Amino acid sequence: MRDHVRMSMIYLLLAALLAVVPVGIARHMLSISRTDAFIPDRPNYLAHQYPPKGEAELTSRLAKLLNNSMKAVGAVPRIFMAKLPEDLPEIDVIVEKKRLFVSSLLPLVLRANELIVADRGRLLTIRHKIEQHEKLTKPEAQWLRKTAREYREKLPLKVEASHIDSLLLKIDVIPPSLAIAQAAIESAWGTSKFAQKGNALFGEWVWGHSAKGIIPERRLEGKTHKVKSFDYLLDSVRSYMRNLNRHQTYHGLRTLRAEMRYNGEVLTGALLAPALVTYSERGVEYVDDVVSIIRYNDLDVLDNASLSNS
Template sequence: MKTGRIGSFILALALVILAIFSLRLLLIPTIDEPESIVTQLENAIDPVTQVPDFSAITDVAEKKRAFFDFLRPIVQQQNAIIASEREFITDMLAIVENGNALSDSQSAQLNQIFDKYLYAARNVDAKSLNSLLKRVDIIPESMVLIQAANESGWGSSRFAREGFNFFGEWCFSNGCGIVPSSRGSGKTHEVKIFPSVDASVSSYMRNLNSNTAYNLFRSIRADLRAQEAELNADQLIYGLVNYSERQEAYIDELLDMLRHNAKYLVKADV
């Protein structure tokens, strides 16, 4: 009996030690692994969840300036996130091109960026990282502001006011957004609701940087990068031909808005 009890005690103790060891294996990576660059940047944002009543501003020039001044810092913040991601990818590319291996943490962070921009890479190598850089790039501030003005009616649409949706993005599951009053018979799309204005701008930028419909936009931008030229809204707007069913007419309208609102797109000196 005594031997049996000792054997049972040793077995129980071994199971406890094994459980503790397994728990440590699960917890240590969570504690020690640094927060990813994507998470750090996105968590640093203080969400904007109040939209001014732009329709109450009767002076057209004042309304335009107010609209651009409201969105500009949000656009700049989202572009700063993309620029930081791009810098990280460039650093990782340099490591790979020098024949060195990436750490587990670096690989994990890269995989998170691959996922964010919907790029399925078989291997993390120079080719896949260069392809990723074509997606992870900033979008000219003036282009974002003009398209937001166009899609949201200068911030006065109910989609902007009620759903923080400044770019007319759709979703396709029941209850995911606001049903447009002009939705045709048999259509199921809704205008997506976002938790904040920042989320709307982020989603719009990720859409342009990952959706196959905007391959032309990314190609134009990559060509400008290769020429070491400025990322110019006048040229990049042509890459939005698939953003609207109106296609060329939509591009002409955006270019016209860009020209007519040039003076408001520049932040006034205080």
């Protein structure tokens, strides 16, 4: 009885605390409890940080990320920005604007690829079990079905190794240089309204009243689309990669990537870019722009970047 009363008092105290503690402080308390927690196969949004609003908020770790060129850093700091710096559109020095954009985005691209690699690892484990005629555990089977639906693959009741191979064709990384170059084009180096207000880096469209997005100011009459918005920048990066990895339009990119892997070639943005000729209505001109941005800004060196282990 005494324990029951004690637990009731604890619940009441927690309820009172939540009632008086501002949401912002509560989020801060949650974030500092797991700022560097590394969860291999989950986004872990509690570890994401908002850009500093001034020098007073610029910690040494953030300064290491935002004030340095990521092209000269061996291990990229494991710092994930929740949104782009608000002063990005006001920066007049183009080189500085680009550097800040790349520094903010690169860790997120690497993290999104890291999550994809974790999924590939799971698939390879499952494939091995299937080849060995071992029964999948219930969590493995559930995860496999869920992942197949996410990537628009139909699985039969009896899954074979070939079905896993079809998923492995889709679930693979996107070179950082390609992702950053496309984000630079679609978001005007992070200065567009969609990027600043909705974390929309790649100009993805959505339809429907319930779809979360921003209505373009110059949307043509009769059009009903919105530019898809996101709570976190990482969500935008992951949605972009999922789009390239599952949409039938980009089957050519996935095939080329698989061929490069089979031949032992290094995946680079410049080599994969020609397979994106259908990404924009501008076709070949769009591809030329992507390749030019990669080469002019030396983004190809980012394809060898990796996140720090700490």
